[in-house]
Amino acid sequence: MPDAAFRTLSQFRTLLGDMAGPDTAAAQGAQARNAELTKPPGALGRLEDLAIWYASWRGTDRPVIESPQVIVFAGNHGVTAQGVSAFPAEVTEQMVLNFQHGGAAINQLAKTFGAKMDVHALSLDTPTDDFSKGPAMDEAQVVAALLTGWNAVDPKADLLVTGEMGIGNTTSAAAIACALFGGDGADWTGRGTGVSDEGVALKTRIVSQGLTANPEAKEDPLQALRCLGGRELAAMAGAIARARSLRIPVILDGFICSAAAATLEKSVPGALDHTVSGHVSAEAAHARVLKEIGKEPLLSLGMRLGEGSGAALAIGVMKGAIACHSGMATFGEAGVSDS
8 A cells, every 4th residue: 555645635635736737848849730730720620729738738749648547436325325316325336346347338438448447446335424414424534535546546547537436426416516616406416317306306405405514515625525525526536636646637527527526626726727528418517517617528428327438438539639639740741731
């Protein structure tokens, strides 16, 4: 076990604030290269911006993507005792086994785009506490989950996707979003795994109760993660932060991943500059979270599976952007007139 990079939420926040930004020289070099590629200016649209952004974090004007990593974190939530999900909590562990045996959608997508996939189950036999009655985790528990994510990132990776599995975690994500961005429970609560209208009403009520039971969540984004989140949400946040320290670009997944990531951005503005949004999901509040954190999704396919699936699919977009940027010939190399 590596030494802990931080031991308290305060130390984690300080670490976030001390992280370096993009490499401006690499960005300028990538912009100059892009201007010389054999295409009309702007002809590849957003792919050009993605390539320059990626280059700025990798520190080279001609980057490659060879070692993407997908990490799926799983956790159980005490709030499921309130009946907020269409599925029982046992499904979390069953799906972890499915991931490990290669049978889930995320396994197929990771394999398709050449990504290494890792699965981390976080204390599934010990759900978080019911956040509608008080904090989901104490500080030691949330720090342990953040460290699990931090230590799960492969330093040799050159692109990261974080996914999740946890029955009840759309309720947790809705509560976090409500704490971070305001409004009431109804603004952030959706159908999740497919609950009925009555189920949505119940989830909305539970989210509102959670905000009342945890007033500190509105005052401090990392306290929102502790009080309203789950171990898998905290682990995703830890992994995204670790990727920043290693200059590994990140593709954000859906509503749950984005809500977890938003706690970093609200704690330290700019903490998500090394990330892009892979897709906008069918969970209605996801688009609102992306607007709040200033992320324009790459894809919109009506997906709402979680697992990191939408972000994993967007690995293909990123690979395409980098292949064109780094593999295309310049006008001079190709002997093509640029006038």
